[in-house]
Amino acid sequence: MTISNATLDAFIDDHLNEQETIKVEKAVRESPELQALLSSIIASRDMGDHSIGAIWRREHLSCPTREELSSYKEEALDPQRIDYIKFHLETVGCKACKANLSDLNCTKGSLKNADAHEKHRQFLENSKILLPKKQ
Amino acid sequence: MVSLDENMLVKKIQEGDQLAWSDLVLRYEGRLTNYAQGKIKDHASCQDIVQESFLGFLAKINNFDASRSVQSYLFGILSNKITDLLRRLGRSRAIETPVDSSGNHKVSPFIDPAMGASTWYRGDEKKKLENDALIKCLGLLINQFVQKKDYLKLKSIELIFVNGLSNLEAANILSIDNKTVASHRHYANNFIIDNLKKMNLSPSVFPHLSEQDQNS
Ligand SMILES: [Zn+2]
Numbered sequence: 001m002t003i004s005n006a007t008l009d010a011f012i013d014d015h016l017n018e019q020e021t022i023k024v025e026k027a028v029r030e031s032p033e034l035q036a037l038l039s040s041i042i043a044s045r046d047m048g049d050h051s052i053g054a055i056w057r058r059e060h061l062s063c064p065t066r067e068e069l070s071s072y073k074e075e076a077l078d079p080q081r082i083d084y085i086k087f088h089l090e091t092v093g094c095k096a097c098k099a100n101l102s103d104l105n106c107t108k109g110s111l112k113n114a115d116a117h118e119k120h121r122q123f124l125e126n127s128k129i130l131l132p133k134k135q
Numbered sequence: 136m137v138s139l140d141e142n143m144l145v146k147k148i149q150e151g152d153q154l155a156w157s158d159l160v161l162r163y164e165g166r167l168t169n170y171a172q173g174k175i176k177d178h179a180s181c182q183d184i185v186q187e188s189f190l191g192f193l194a195k196i197n198n199f200d201a202s203r204s205v206q207s208y209l210f211g212i213l214s215n216k217i218t219d220l221l222r223r224l225g226r227s228r229a230i231e232t233p234v235d236s237s238g239n240h241k242v243s244p245f246i247d248p249a250m251g252a253s254t255w256y257r258g259d260e261k262k263k264l265e266n267d268a269l270i271k272c273l274g275l276l277i278n279q280f281v282q283k284k285d286y287l288k289l290k291s292i293e294l295i296f297v298n299g300l301s302n303l304e305a306a307n308i309l310s311i312d313n314k315t316v317a318s319h320r321h322y323a324n325n326f327i328i329d330n331l332k333k334m335n336l337s338p339s340v341f342p343h344l345s346e347q348d349q350n351s
Contacts, residue, residue, distance in 0.1 A: 002300075002301040006296065007300075010298055015298070016298070048263075049262070050266060051296075052269065052273065052327075052344070053296045055266060055269055055270055056293075056296055059203070059207050059270055060207045061274060062277050062293055062297075066206075083286065091294070092293055092297055095170060096166075096170060096210050098173065099167070099170035099173065100166045102169040103169045115179075119186075120182075123160070123186045124160060127160075128153050128156065130194070131148065131156055132150065132151045134150060134151035
């Protein structure tokens with residue numbers, strides 16, 4: 001694995017898979033050059049300079065829509081699109097799309113037990129007072 | 136992508152509509168919880184952190200930029216909150232926060248959990264416009280690949296830009312020639328540069344563009 005600016009950038013966004021993350025961590029720990037590079041990327045992000053990768057990841061620019069993911073599950077898309085979505089999920093490893101897909105696959109919904117339901121109800125009740133006041 | 140429906144929901148919440156708020160929470164809770172569960176084992180903490188993210192969203196609702204997708208914005212808030220939580224629990228990667236020569240932790244890029252303008256743009260309106268232009272160019276590029284079903288090019292540049300792979304690594308994954316990947320990268324860079332120029336922006340404000348072409 002070659003560790004370039006773009007790799008470190010993906011590493012900062014926690015986008016790499018577990019294996020790659022371990023490799024980058026180890027390499028950075030052992031190399032003062034990589035440590036300096038990592039710091040400089042963080043510093044330039046702090047100044048508002050973002051790479052193409054950081055912007056692409058943050059805005060989920062190539063993510064299929066929720067509706068498309070639902071059709072993907074049913075295999076109700078053209079084969080090329082299905083192939084691409086599979087690539088986006090498995091090879092690119094998009095965590096947001098994976099989360100969307102598991103949510104779509106979960107028939108019980110995200111609230112798995114009575115406690116979670118109660119917490120959800122209380123949250124809605126308590127957060128309502130924080131809504132902007134109706135004009 | 137931003138749906139009209141989503142914008143309407145945000146507008147209603149900005150007007151204090153309780154039903155719209157419940158609707159938004161119900162709509163995004165599941166996917167956000169699943170995302171959190173991929174990173175945090177304790178499911179009760181996941182629900183807490185997702186709820187905190189919704190509160191972060193609500194706190195800044197009046198400044199919400201309608202050109203952004205609600206989902207991306209919420210995932211951004213959540214992801215920063217997870218980083219903060221893992222750091223508090225001491226499970227984060229030590230090198231995430233660089234240390235300066237005197238051993239003090241430098242400020243990380245994850246200061247504002249609501250990912251407001253201050254974190255991404257430091258209140259710099261010019262930088263915001265530049266980044267918005269880049270988002271637009273990338274959107275056009277991706278859309279062109281999808282419309283033309285040119286998925287091989289999309290896969291190449293996604294591996295390079297998003298996963299930070301070299302041309303050779305991307306070529307190996309896609310079982311294609313190294314030179315083909317280089318040509319895809321070159322095409323993407325030119326497309327972005329041309330479109331930035333059309334928007335009267337100088338590509339030189341994005342040093343990454345030339346860097347990434349050399350970095351093959
Ligand atoms: Zn995705």
